[in-house]
Amino acid sequence: MDLVIRGGMVIIGENAFRADIGIEGERIVAIAARLEARRTLDATDKLVLPGAIDPHVHMSLTAGPLRLTSSDDFATGSIAAACGGTTTLLDFTDPPDTNRGQSLRDALTARRTLADAQVAVDYGLHITLTDARDATLAEIPDLIAAGCPTFKLYMAYEGLRLDDGQLWAILDALARVGGLPIVHCENHHVIVRLAARYRAAGQTAPRYHALARPAIMEGEATARLIALARLADCPAYIVHVSCREALAAVRAARASGQRIYGETCPHYLTLTAHEYDRPGFESAKYVMSPPLRTAADQEALWHALAAGDLQVVATDHCPFFYEEQKEHGRDDFTLIPGGIPGVETRLALIYHHGVNQGRLSPAQWVVACCTNPARLFGLWPQKGQLGIDSDADIVIFDPQREVTLHAASLHQRVDYTPYEGQTVRGYPVHVLSRGELIVEDGRFVGQAGRGRFLPRGTPLLPPV
Ligand code: MN
Numbered sequence: 001m002d003l004v005i006r007g008g009m010v011i012i013g014e015n016a017f018r019a020d021i022g023i024e025g026e027r028i029v030a031i032a033a034r035l036e037a038r039r040t041l042d043a044t045d046k047l048v049l050p051g052a053i054d055p056h057v058h059m060s061l062t063a064g065p066l067r068l069t070s071s072d073d074f075a076t077g078s079i080a081a082a083c084g085g086t087t088t089l090l091d092f093t094d095p096p097d098t099n100r101g102q103s104l105r106d107a108l109t110a111r112r113t114l115a116d117a118q119v120a121v122d123y124g125l126h127i128t129l130t131d132a133r134d135a136t137l138a139e140i141p142d143l144i145a146a147g148c149p150t151f152k153l154y155m156a157y158e159g160l161r162l163d164d165g166q167l168w169a170i171l172d173a174l175a176r177v178g179g180l181p182i183v184h185c186e187n188h189h190v191i192v193r194l195a196a197r198y199r200a201a202g203q204t205a206p207r208y209h210a211l212a213r214p215a216i217m218e219g220e221a222t223a224r225l226i227a228l229a230r231l232a233d234c235p236a237y238i239v240h241v242s243c244r245e246a247l248a249a250v251r252a253a254r255a256s257g258q259r260i261y262g263e264t265c266p267h268y269l270t271l272t273a274h275e276y277d278r279p280g281f282e283s284a285k286y287v288m289s290p291p292l293r294t295a296a297d298q299e300a301l302w303h304a305l306a307a308g309d310l311q312v313v314a315t316d317h318c319p320f321f322y323e324e325q326k327e328h329g330r331d332d333f334t335l336i337p338g339g340i341p342g343v344e345t346r347l348a349l350i351y352h353h354g355v356n357q358g359r360l361s362p363a364q365w366v367v368a369c370c371t372n373p374a375r376l377f378g379l380w381p382q383k384g385q386l387g388i389d390s391d392a393d394i395v396i397f398d399p400q401r402e403v404t405l406h407a408a409s410l411h412q413r414v415d416y417t418p419y420e421g422q423t424v425r426g427y428p429v430h431v432l433s434r435g436e437l438i439v440e441d442g443r444f445v446g447q448a449g450r451g452r453f454l455p456r457g458t459p460l461l462p463p464v
Pocket residue numbers: 184239240289290
């Protein structure tokens with residue numbers, strides 16, 4: 001064996017027990033009470049878990065009315081991910097430029113060319129669908145064969161959104177070939193009307209971004225998507241569930257046996273709409289969609305995770321500089337680029353607010369951040385578990401280490417963190433990716449460009 005991780009508390013399924021993990025090349029080859037190898041990495045008093053998977057990130061995403069680009073590229077964003085214990089990222093293709101005759105396959109190739117040269121951890125890509133033309137639907141089987149079985153659909157945002165007929169046609173096409181839709185659910189038309197009303201009244205501060213995107217209409221859109229999925233007999237995954245209204249729709253569908261899955265994000269679990277009361281323009285740092293909700297929503301989301309009504313915690317990492325980029329919306333909240341940083345802080349935040357607070361068990365924390373993303377997105381058992389023959393993507397996590405979060409000491413390329421000054425207990429110390437130590441004592445020691453594109457298989461949908 002090349003390497004043994006010695007004496008840690010290994011989390012496998014529902015169990016946590018002291019064991020050594022043996023690694024040969026890029027794979028785990030043994031898990032036993034005592035193993036010997038040429039090199040040893042001490043994990044005494046540490047938790048040992050599979051490298052986390054963040055299935056929802058946006059590196060170098062150009063979006064919004066001002067066409068601003070998110071500030072982490074695949075190099076800086078994946079290095080930040082690694083330092084936070086995340087060894088697999090799922091990002092998105094851009095919509096193809098159909099005016100230039102670009103196909104979805106061309107869009108996939110373009111995104112891979114950008115990412116392959118930069119990415120420091122392994123990654124996959126969801127395919128973004130923004131129309132339901134015959135030519136688009138006809139490409140779906142080829143994309144699944146190319147290792148992209150998951151398809152991003154938007155119900156909001158001009159230029160991206162699909163109407164109900166388009167959504168149904170895509171869901172119907174995906175159901176026939178085993179593709180999994182992952183859907184942004186908000187009511188576009190109501191948002192546009194509300195935003196216009198606020199602007200006309202001179203109400204241009206960041207707080208009106210949140211008021212223009214009410215929870216009740218996230219719930220409405222989620223329920224509508226679920227009805228369309230039922231009609232098409234297609235499973236569906238709801239991204240960034242933020243509120244009780246959307247949760248109720250997910251829960252009702254699951255109770256009736258429909259294969260509906262969902263994620264929430266660290267910001268909805270740890271922050272509330274009180275952030276929009278900050279003075280001046282500072283609350284622009286918290287402008288994302290859906291917006292932050294109430295403390296009652298937050299508690300409901302924690303309960304849904306613990307109960308298994310939601311399966312995944314993903315970050316929706318989409319950073320923009322406060323000084324240079326958020327600034328564009330100082331006089332008009334609709335021009336604030338939407339999104340917040342988070343790819344580096346997810347594991348630690350969910351451990352601190354979830355496990356330390358008794359809301360989640362350590363096993364539930366691992367399931368939501370590592371195992372369920374692997375299953376749902378076609379990466380299991382290669383990723384998402386500590387098992388024989390799985391990739392040696394491993395996090396050695398110190399449950400006692402206290403870290404105060406500061407933008408200046410994080411690796412994300414952005415000038416703020418939404419969690420500035422917050423102290424968390426529990427933090428990744430060492431991180432391996434395919435057997436290679438890429439983070440040592442919190443320091444990135446890997447290389448940009450070493451990550452690989454992951455062709456993914458069929459999503460494994462847990463029974464409801
Ligand atoms: Mn979204």
